[in-house]
Amino acid sequence: xxxxxxxxxxxxxxxxxxxxxxxxxxxxxxxxxxxxxxxxxxxxxxxxxxxxxxxxxxxxxxxxxxxxxxxxxxxxxxxxxxxxxxxxxxxxxxxxxxxxxxxxxxxxxxxxxxxxxxxxxxx
Amino acid sequence: xxxxxxxxxxxxxxxxxxxxxxxxxxxxxxxxxxxxxxxxxxxxxxxxxxxxxxxxxxxxxxxxxxxxxxxxxxxxxxxxxxxxxxxxxxxxxxxxxxxxxxxxxxxxxxxxxxxxxxxxxxxxxxxxxxxxxxxxxxxxxxxxxxxxxxxxxxxxxxxxxxxxxxxxxxxxxxxxxxxxxxxxxxxxxxxxxxxxxxxxxxxxxxxxxxxxxxxxxxxxxxxxxxxxxxxxxxxxxxxxxxxxxxxxxxxxxxxxxxxxxxxxxxxxxxxxxxxxxxxxxxxxxxxxxxxxxxxxxxxxxxxxxxxxxxxxxxxxxxxxxxxxxxxxxxxxxxxxxxxxxxxxxxxxxxxxxxxxxxxxxxxxxxxxxxxxxxxxxxxxxxxxxxxxxxxxxxxxxxxxxxxxxxxxxxxxxxxxxxxxxxxxxxxxxxxxxxxxxxxxxxxxxxxxxxxxxxxxxxxxxxxxxxxxxxxxxxxxxxxxxxxxxxxxxxxxxxxxxxxxxxxxxxxxxxxxxxxxxxxxxxxxxxxxxxxxxxxxxxxxxxxxxxxxxxxxxxxxxxxxxxxxxxxxxxxxxxxxxxxxxxxxxxxxxxxxxxx
Numbered sequence: 101x102x103x104x105x106x107x108x109x110x111x112x113x114x115x116x117x118x119x120x121x122x123x124x125x126x127x128x129x130x131x132x133x134x135x136x137x138x139x140x141x142x143x144x145x146x147x148x149x150x151x152x153x154x155x156x157x158x159x160x161x162x163x164x165x166x167x168x169x170x171x172x173x174x175x176x177x178x179x180x181x182x183x184x185x186x187x188x189x190x191x192x193x194x195x196x197x198x199x200x201x202x203x204x205x206x207x208x209x210x211x212x213x214x215x216x217x218x219x220x221x222x223x
Numbered sequence: 224x225x226x227x228x229x230x231x232x233x234x235x236x237x238x239x240x241x242x243x244x245x246x247x248x249x250x251x252x253x254x255x256x257x258x259x260x261x262x263x264x265x266x267x268x269x270x271x272x273x274x275x276x277x278x279x280x281x282x283x284x285x286x287x288x289x290x291x292x293x294x295x296x297x298x299x300x301x302x303x304x305x306x307x308x309x310x311x312x313x314x315x316x317x318x319x320x321x322x323x324x325x326x327x328x329x330x331x332x333x334x335x336x337x338x339x340x341x342x343x344x345x346x347x348x349x350x351x352x353x354x355x356x357x358x359x360x361x362x363x364x365x366x367x368x369x370x371x372x373x374x375x376x377x378x379x380x381x382x383x384x385x386x387x388x389x390x391x392x393x394x395x396x397x398x399x400x401x402x403x404x405x406x407x408x409x410x411x412x413x414x415x416x417x418x419x420x421x422x423x424x425x426x427x428x429x430x431x432x433x434x435x436x437x438x439x440x441x442x443x444x445x446x447x448x449x450x451x452x453x454x455x456x457x458x459x460x461x462x463x464x465x466x467x468x469x470x471x472x473x474x475x476x477x478x479x480x481x482x483x484x485x486x487x488x489x490x491x492x493x494x495x496x497x498x499x500x501x502x503x504x505x506x507x508x509x510x511x512x513x514x515x516x517x518x519x520x521x522x523x524x525x526x527x528x529x530x531x532x533x534x535x536x537x538x539x540x541x542x543x544x545x546x547x548x549x550x551x552x553x554x555x556x557x558x559x560x561x562x563x564x565x566x567x568x569x570x571x572x573x574x575x576x577x578x579x580x581x582x583x584x585x586x587x588x589x590x591x592x593x594x595x596x597x598x599x600x601x602x603x604x605x606x607x608x609x610x611x612x613x614x615x616x617x618x619x620x621x622x623x624x625x626x627x628x629x630x631x632x633x634x635x636x637x638x639x640x641x642x643x644x645x646x647x648x649x650x651x652x653x654x655x656x657x658x659x660x661x662x663x664x665x666x667x668x669x670x671x672x673x674x675x676x677x678x679x680x681x682x683x684x685x686x687x688x689x690x691x692x693x694x695x696x697x698x699x700x701x702x703x704x705x706x707x708x709x710x711x712x713x714x715x716x717x718x719x720x721x722x723x724x725x726x727x728x729x730x731x732x733x734x735x736x737x738x739x740x741x742x743x744x745x746x747x748x749x750x751x752x753x754x755x756x757x758x759x760x761x762x763x764x765x766x767x768x769x770x771x772x773x774x775x776x777x778x779x780x781x782x783x784x785x786x787x788x789x790x791x792x793x794x795x796x797x798x799x800x801x802x803x804x805x806x807x808x809x810x811x812x813x814x815x816x817x818x
Contacts, residue, residue: 107276107277108273108274108275108276108277109274109275109276109277109280110274110275113269113270113274113275114269114270114274114275116269117265117268117269117270117275120260120261120264120265120269121261121265121287124257124260124261127257128254128257131250131253131254135246135247135250138243138246139243142239142240142242142243145235145236145239146235146240148231149227149231149232149234149235150225150226150227150228150231150342151225151226151227151231151235151419151423152224152225152226152419152420152422152423153225153240153309153313153419153422153423153426155423156422156423156424156426156427157306157310157426159426159427159430160305160306160426160427160429160430161306163429163430164301164302164306167430167433168294168297168301168302168433169254171293171297171436172290172293172294172297174436174439175286175290175293175436175437175439176290178439178440178441179283179286179287179290179440182283182440183270183283186279186283192279193279193282193283193440193441193444193445194441194442194443194444194445195442196440196441196442197441197442198441
């Protein structure tokens with residue numbers, strides 16, 4: 101842990117946190133996708149009926165999925181990846197980037213593709 | 224922009240829209256379980272201080288906490304208030320108008336009328352078959368019944384000749400009925416389009432200025448997170464400002480949900496620091512609006528005093544014969560007029576010690592609540608006697624021509640009379656009566672009160688006001704909307720074009736309400752009431768100005784009796800006098816749900 105300000109850390113507990121963060125990220129992502137699909141399906145007949153609500157609803161569902169639920173998932177993923185690195189080697193918050201996760205902890209989480217990890221906003 | 228046709232509306236699956244709204248609610252609960260888990264299992268569990276302790280650890284826990292907070296705010300502000308509520312409100316509004324169509328369209332078809340024209344303005348006309356039937360002296364039975372003639376049996380007999388003689392009347396009757404159905408259909412579609420456009424706007428505005436997300440952990444995080452935290456503290460004020468200036472797209476129900484979602488500290492801060500964003504907003508509870516409006520009223524009077532003193536000072540340096548002096552003098556007189564009007568309103572509703580005054584009337588006397596005011600145009604004043612959020616019965620009075628802030632005292636006097644009458648009629652219920660001068664009323668009978676534009680200008684505000692009362696009040700409250708004179712026209716236009724949230728509509732001394740039929744008003748015909756005393760000159764108003772007389776038999780709804788005042792009194796304005804106890808008692812019975 102040289103170079104970091106960590107005074108006490110139980111790597112196993114941190115890894116458990118990482119698992120929960122990744123789990124919620126995946127669930128929230130999948131639930132948002134289902135919600136967006138339900139939205140699009142309901143928006144169809146409304147669009148066919150020439151309502152103003154139909155297109156607005158479809159756009160709102162997609163906006164929610166990408167920007168708000170997506171933003172939440174992105175934050176969970178980013179924090180989880182940071183903690184995954186922390187459990188292996190000390191790294192300051194400001195020094196962290198997605199590449200660090202790929203090189204340090206990526207092998208422990210093979211289901212998280214490096215390409216995906218490195219494309220994360222802010223990573 | 225809504226381009227829904229009547230056929231679209233008829234066939235729309237409102238249940239599917241409502242189900243989607245409910246699905247969003249379920250989804251929100253699902254997501255809240257995630258944030259709960261983040262707090263209990265991560266922040267206070269595996270990542271608790273006994274397992275992970277340092278400055279960085281604190282920073283990471285804060286980051287996860289901020290992520291959960293942000294998502295919960297998003298779920299509340301966007302997923303719930305914006306999306307789910309919009310869907311549920313739209314489903315209700317569409318279904319209400321769809322039910323009207325289910326009643327109306329069969330009537331149109333049964334009477335052999337055709338619906339023609341664009342979705343923006345349908346016509347209901349006599350079909351070719353009906354034209355031919357009348358021209359060939361073979362009118363349908365329903366038309367003969369309406370005109371009181373016997374249907375000819377096909378031979379040239381006395382009945383045939385009578386039909387020939389009455390053919391103009393037959394045509395007029397058929398056209399009149401078609402016109403009523405046309406008014407009804409246009410009103411249904413206007414309200415449906417309005418609900419559709421409002422729903423779309425609420426969703427579209429959501430992503431115009433979305434709240435920032437917390438920054439990701441990484442380079443420059445420390446700076447970014449400071450900016451984020453600063454933004455969060457300003458977020459509520461930004462939302463309040465957008466709601467107050469009307470750019471948020473939120474309905475009063477959604478505003479209410481937003482308000483209820485704020486912490487007590489946030490609400491207090493808004494009332495203290497930005498009362499001008501709280502006082503006028505429909506959907507914010509009455510107590511908060513009253514407190515905020517009274518603060519702004521004090522502030523406005525003080526500001527006018529300062530400006531008047533400055534203008535008087537400036538006037539002293541000008542040549543009294545100069546144009547500049549005259550202009551400055553006029554401006555000064557205007558400021559003094561505004562100051563006097565506001566001070567008059569303040570005196571009326573406030574005790575000497577600054578506490579809200581109780582209105583005159585039977586026990587228990589009710590305090591005044593200031594729900595809105597302004598000096599623009601001829602002024603605005605919205606004052607409730609009694610708290611509409613807790614009352615069993617709420618009656619809102621909309622005044623007519625020449626109503627203005629200077630005359631708010633007279634308007635309040637009528638509201639006090641209505642409140643007293645309601646208390647006497649129903650002493651065991653809580654009642655509130657509101658004087659709603661929330662629009663720019665016509666100044667003159669000719670030409671202004673002959674025009675529709677004042678009513679059209681008021682429609683959306685009256686719609687929002689009634690929806691705000693429903694949002695902040697109890698679910699079972701009996702809401703009545705009472706208009707006097709041109710105020711009835713205002714109510715009629717709002718009810719047919721935008722829709723109003725009211726159980727009963729009462730038209731007192733109406734010049735017409737912008738439609739020829741009670742069916743078009745979006746309120747059960749049995750709960751539409753009209754009265755006019757026999758000496759009121761308003762009966763001279765021709766139908767082509769604002770539509771048929773709502774006390775007439777053909778209009779539908781109910782007419783009730785009002786007594787006249789003295790023969791030489793202005794009998795257009797005697798409805799609240801003691802000479803008209805019959806009319807006042809009926810109004811009180813309607814407003815308290817006893818008729």
